[in-house]
Structures are given as C-alpha cells and as structure tokens.
Amino acid sequence: MRIREGKTVIDNIVLKRIEDIKVKSRIEQCLKSITNDLRLKNKIVITVWAIVRTFLLVGLGFIILYPLLNMIPNSFMSSEDVLDPSVVWVPKSLTLEHLKLAWFGLDYPRALWKTIQLSVGSALCQLVCCSIVGYGFARFRFKGREFLFGLVIFTIIVPPPTIFIPLYVQYRFFDFFGISRLIAMITGNNYTNYTINLLNTDATFFLPSILGVGFRSGLFVYVFRQFFRGIPKELEEAAKIDGCGAFKTFLKIMVPNAIPAFITVFLFSVVWHWNESILCNSFYKTGNVPLAVALQLMFSRIQHSMEVGATTDLPIELRKTIGNAGTLLFILPLIILYIFTQRYFIEGVETTGIKE
C-alpha cells in the first residue's frame, strides 16, 4: 500500500479501498474472458454432441421402426401396387382387400376376444396371487423362507421348454389328487379312470397363474416382494393396533399403496400373455384359438398353399402382404395399449425397485 504523503489517514484508507476494487475488477475481467472461452468451447461441444446424438437415435429408431412402418402401407396397397416394383412406400391406390382377407383368415373378432379373455384373465390371476405371495415373503418370518424364495427365483431360470411336455401330459389327463374322479362320481359317470382334458381351455393358463407359477410369475413375486419391503413398517403396526388381522391389513393398507406396482405388473402380464405363441400353440390346437395361434395357422396355410401349388396361385409378394396385414391386426391392440400406457411400462422398473 502506498502511503501518499499529504493525505490524511482516512484518505489513505479510501485510496486503498479504491485500489483493491480496481485489482478486483481486473481479476474479474480476466476470469470472465476465460469462462467465456470455456463456455464457447462447451457450447460447441454440446451442440456437436446434440447433433451426433440425434443422428444416433434417429438411426437406431429407424432400425426398430422400419419393418413396422413398412407393414402399414404394404397392407393397404392394392394388388397391382404390390407387384409393381416402383411402388415402395406410397401406394398409388388404397384398398382394404388384403386387410379383409387377413381379417377373415384370422377369424379376427373371435380370436381377438379370446386373446383378450386369456391375457386379461391370466394377468388378473397373476396379480392376485403374486401380490399375496410377495407380501408373504416380504413381511413374515418363517423357517425356510430364504430357501423357498430361492425356489421362486429358480422358476424364473428354468426354461419353459423343460417342463412343457409333462405339463401337456398333465393337462391332457388332468387328475388333481382325484378331484376329477370326485367330480365324475358326483355327476354320475364312470369314475375309475376318469380324467379331465384341460387342453384347449383357458384353464391351462388360469390355473398356473392363480397358483403363482404362471408365465414369468416368479419375476412378479420378486417384484412385489421388493415393493412391499420398501413400505414402512409403521403402517402395518398402526393397522395392528387398530385390530386388523394380517389379511385385512393386506387388503386395506398394502393394496392401496401398491397401485403403481399393480398397474405395471398387470400391463406386463397382459403383453406377455398376448405375445405368448409357443405355449399357446401347444395347448390350443383346435376350437377357439387366441390370436397368436391364429396368426401362425394363417401363415402355415399360406405357406402350404405356396408349396402345394394351389390353383389360386398367389405370388410371393401378395402372400407377404396378407401376412403383413395379419401381423398388423395382431399387434394393433398392443400398440394402442402402449400409446396410452407407455409411462407405466417405462417408469415401472423404477417404481418396483428392481434396481436394488
């Protein structure tokens, strides 16, 4: 600090203050220019990355959507357009003819209703059962709890093909501890070797679902267990003080709190059952069939007519168009459902706490 002669002490202090301010503003100026440079560089990096990212996402989205999007115009094209190699995306003339063919080929209204019955019914059964079982695993202590839960995880790991043959046999000659014989006895039939044939009925899916071993039920049990673990114990204790038994506690307290988990599990279950083509194909051979089976049947019929060389000989492209139309009809309800509920799917993973 330079003490200026000829000024009072107070003036010196004021002068020092002014100097400090000047130095400070110089430093601020320097810093500002540095951060400006950095900000500019940052901005460039950010914009470049935004462009790269957009390209990436668009490219990947293209890979996902391309076949789907191509199905839509293809299903509406008239026969001439399909055979015309210059028409790829925009049909010159629209027709509903192929859609109608696919509609009748699939017996769409009946198959659709059947599929809805199957999916929603199984999903509800799974909801009820897996939530109860999950709650049991989450909140009660009993011997062998860990071991039994390990078995639950085991059911997820075992691939379904391993047990589908015996399941087929069991459903074909269903005799649950002699229950079928009991029923036969009651209805007055011959009951010595009476078995029920459960194939081609909905019971093949409803029964395992209500008993907790439906399609990917282990996963849902796991989800519910994680979820119920995360609910604070105080709620249950309060219910107990109020005199609720265990089951009432479950109904009145746990269920309202678990609505997001319920919605997610229900949606996933509906979608998975809708898409389940392998088991459906094995267990539903005739009669009222769900959509997945109907679609497969239609494909094989088209295929068969191709190989046998039927008199109404359709060229490959037209067959593909009918196949496209059929597939479109198959996934359309799912897509509609997805558009309205996609939030629950995507946020579902976080809601249910799998991330632990």
Place this chain on the structure above:
Amino acid sequence: MKKVVKKRKFAQHRREAWTGIAFISPWIIGFVFLFARPLIMSLKFAFHKVNFTAKGITMQWFGIRNFLSPFDDINFVRRYFRPGLTNFLYVVPLAVIFSLFVAVILNQKFRGRTFARALFFLPVIIASGVVIQMLRGRGLQTNMWAENVYVFNSGGVAAILATAGLPRQIIRVFTEISNRIYDIVWVSGVQILLYLAGLQSIPSSEYEAAKIEGATGWECFWKITWPRISPMTLVVVVYSVIDAFTNVSNPLIKFIYEEFTARGNAGASSAMAWLYFVIIFAVVIVIETIISRYVFYVNEN
C-alpha cells in the same frame, strides 16, 4: 414373569410364521403340482421312450439313448446345437454394451426424450415369436427384409476378408456380429430400461463435484457411472444370458419344440431340454460368480 413373556413372544412368532405360510400357500401348491412334479416327470421322460395313446402314456426304459441320439445326426450339431449354445457369446456382450450406451444417452435431458424411451422399449411389446418371424422375413420364407436391414451383406464382405488372408475363425466372428446388429436393437429393450433405472439412482451431485475438479466426460463415465451401476450390470448380464438361451429364436429351443410337436418324440425332447437346462444353469452360475467379484456396492446409510 419372564416365562410368561417368553411364552407370549414365542406364540406370536409362531403365529406370524403360520400366517406367512398361509399367504404363500397358493404358490406352494402351484410349485409342487405345476412345476416340481412336471420337472421330475420330464427327467423321467428323458430316460424312457414315451408313447402317447388315447388313454394315457406308456413308457419304456431307454437308458441314455435319448441323450445321445440327436448327436448322431451331424446336421443337428451344426444347425441347432452349436449355434444354440454359442449364440449368447455374441449377443450378450453386444447387448450389454449397446443398452448401456443407449441408456446413458436416454438419461440426458433433451427434447423428445420420452418419445425416444418409448421407442426403444417398443420391441419388448411387440416381441412375439410369430411377429419376429414376420419381421425378419422368415415368416413366409422370404428373406427380403433381412437383407434390407443388414448393414453388411455378409456374403460379400466375408469373401473379401477371406481373400485378404484372415483366418476363418475371425471371419466367422465378424459375420456373426454383423448379422446380429439388427437383432441387438430388438433384444435390448428390457436391458435399456434396467440400466436407465440404475443410472437414475446415481446422484447428480457426484457428477457436479467431479466437474468442479475438472474431470472430463470420459473420466466421469469410468470413475463414477461404471462402478455405480455395476450391480445393475450383473443383473443385465444374467438377464441377457438367460434370454439369449431361452429366446424363441434360439435354434435349440426350436429343436426341443419341434422334436415333440412335429416328431412326437417326447423322450428325446425332454432329454435335450434337461441337458440344455443344466448347461444354462452352469453357465449362469459361472458368470455370476465371476462378475460378482467386480461388483462395487455403494453403502447407503
């Protein structure tokens, strides 16, 4: 006085245990009758020759012939067994890396983020066996779609690489990977979601602290993101492995179904299914033990 308290506590524990079992009872019934029993029956089938009649099934002891007979056919080994087992080697690393990459992108804030997320999860909604067949063009035995979407026409590139003198194995790896590019995008829907959930549990304060210290994006990823989501990586890897083995498009799964539905040979089908199951189980356990060593758990208080 102490004795009375102890007795009451004990009774309460007993009651709690029984209520718990009551809650689980539907699952116990289901497990025993619709899972454990079929599983054991399937093992029995594997050792017998099974015939279906109208009244029931008849079985003859067949020894281990059911296990060995598929391998007699060299076509089986080449077309079903080897691709079925090696499929996961290519798919799992690609799927895990790809889904992590996409999840990191989808975790950033940008316009249309919800739409992008919905888009990448769409394959999970549509992924039915029948639909996938159709989309790949194999539903009606035409390969038009497949060739339209594959990035490399593997025939041409493979030929060029062969003349360049690369050993055959490397060429095969290369074509396998390039054929999988299309599949990866379709298969990784769930993995992307899992990673997204894991990424969102990392507090952004860590990233801010790192930025202040002058860390670059690359360092941020490897020092913060990667260890933090390592538990999720384990889950994603195990899920990808199981999915690669039990996916409908896996040739060995197709074999197991066809053996029963088309050729009526329940014994051979069960044998192969059990063999496959044991292999999958072993692979999953091995992978899980190896990766668990590297998983970094953050101790939350």
